[in-house]
Amino acid sequence: MKISNTARFLSIAAASMLLATACTSTRTQKSAGETIDDGVISTEVNAALVGDKLTEAHNIDVEVFKGRVQLNGFVESNAERNQAVALTRKTKGVNAVDNNLLLRGEKRTAGETTDDAALTSKVKSALIGDERTKAHEINVETNHSVVLLAGFVGNSTSRSAAGDLARSVTGVKKVDNQIAIK
Numbered sequence: 001m002k003i004s005n006t007a008r009f010l011s012i013a014a015a016s017m018l019l020a021t022a023c024t025s026t027r028t029q030k031s032a033g034e035t036i037d038d039g040v041i042s043t044e045v046n047a048a049l050v051g052d053k054l055t056e057a058h059n060i061d062v063e064v065f066k067g068r069v070q071l072n073g074f075v076e077s078n079a080e081r082n083q084a085v086a087l088t089r090k091t092k093g094v095n096a097v098d099n100n101l102l103l104r105g106e107k108r109t110a111g112e113t114t115d116d117a118a119l120t121s122k123v124k125s126a127l128i129g130d131e132r133t134k135a136h137e138i139n140v141e142t143n144h145s146v147v148l149l150a151g152f153v154g155n156s157t158s159r160s161a162a163g164d165l166a167r168s169v170t171g172v173k174k175v176d177n178q179i180a181i182k
Contacts, residue, residue: 029182038064041093045069048087055084060101061139062088065152065182067095072150072178074104074143100150100178104143115171116142122169123147132161138179140166145173152182 042064049055049062055075063070069088075081081101088097108116120142127135137158138151147166153159163177 044091045088069094070098072100072139075101123166126165133158147172147175150178152180
């Protein structure tokens with residue numbers, strides 16, 4: 001069976017376009033290479049935080065989008081917060097750091113810890129139930145009934161909706177909306 005030159009050309013052109021499209025990023029989506037790079041950055045930042053005596057890595061959530069790193073969560077001191085930022089900035093490939101780390105404040109009782117976990121679940125459920133938000137892109141943490149929202153979303157409508165939904169949950173005292181737009 002003989003394939004014409006035109007058919008070969010069209011096949012090669014189609015394959016080239018497919019590959020070019022798969023490797024191209026947009027404002028809100030990462031290319032395959034950027035996804036891998038961000039995974040490496042996330043792993044290296046987490047490893048640096050775990051290996052440091054001052055930072056409590058299990059209290060810090062790391063999100064990465066195209067080299068921009070968000071540090072999210074609640075920490076014990078300003079020194080811990082500053083150290084986490086410094087370690088992150090030293091990581092190869094990091095081009096910006098969003099420090100969304102809040103001070104934990106006084107220790108919580110078992111009841112307060114349970115209440116905060118329940119509020120986190122209620123906020124996550126509200127986000128899942130609303131078509132304006134992509135809940136899998138939003139990190140929710142709660143401490144003393146203060147809800148921290150973080151992550152990367154595609155537009156300001158999603159960001160605003162997430163904040164409004166969190167504020168509407170009974171028992172939430174304050175919402176710190178640190179969600180960034182891609």
